[in-house]
Amino acid sequence: MHESGIYVFESKNYSGWIFGTETQQYWTQTLPIGRGKTKKSKFFNPIIQNKVHLKWLQQFLEYERQLPFYSYIIFSDRCTLKDITLTSGSHFVINRYNILSAVQSNSANVGIQLTPKEIDNLYEKLYPFTQIDEAQKLAHVENIHRKQQAITNVAGMRCPRCGGILVIRTATKGNRQGKKFLGCSNYPRCKYIENISGEADSREKL
Ligand SMILES: [Zn+2]
Structure with a gap:
């Protein structure tokens, strides 16, 4: 959470090459398995996943106005984002090493979106969810x-x-x-x- 808005990260710990578009139901991971061969596997589109998170947060936080959410899909630095097609401009798909610069440039672009009072209120509502036990x-x-x-x-x-x-x-x-x-x-x-x-x-x- 920041005065420029609420950053919602969906983190994926994959290696290999990642392919996907914003609207496809499944994305593809390609892993080299030696002798020039590769293994392909599918995983649920993380943008759709994060859209559900944003929708849930907006409802849960009970604000009249649309809150300034930013959706980031973060892939581990071990993978290469090969062919990711983004069309709406409301989601970002990046490697972990790019988080800081991506968030900095977004916050510089959008400026101040939340008042200190709003940030306190949002923090209070969300804090209990950070208290998750091992089980x-x-x-x-x-x-x-x-x-x-x-x-x-x-x-x-x-x-x-x-x-x-x-x-x-x-x-x-x-x-x-x-x-x-x-x-x-x-x-x-x-x-x-x-x-x-x-x-x-x-x-x-x-
Ligand atoms: Zn059929």
Whole structure:
């Protein structure tokens, strides 16, 4: 937090080459594995992830006005940001060694956006969230590993009906509300869905 606004960092500890665009659901990491070969893996688009964080913060902090948030996706210095396409101008994707200069130049550009009173108030509301114990940290890390496993299994799976890519979705209504399932990326043209366990769902419409 700074008089120029609230900086929201999503930090990624990856190596290798990173490719992605602002709107893609998944980004790609390419790792050399020797003899000129590479291994590709996918991970959830960190910009979308951070957008959710910003939205949550804006709601939680209960301010009438839109707070001055800046979204930074920070990659470790071991990776090369190869082909990252940013279109909206409201997110920054940088290596760790660039944080200081990026934040300095942003704060010089935007000037003072928060009053000292606002900063105190925001600090008070957010401080309890910095008091996280070891058990909660462990649970968070385990949760990430489980999600990564699910993405790896799904990456590359195709819709048996139309050949579209299957993506993880969350049911928004019905008795399975909140549950995850696989849906065809060609929805609504193709309504194929599958339980996350792998069987075709009985509710599937033709
Ligand atoms: Zn399909």
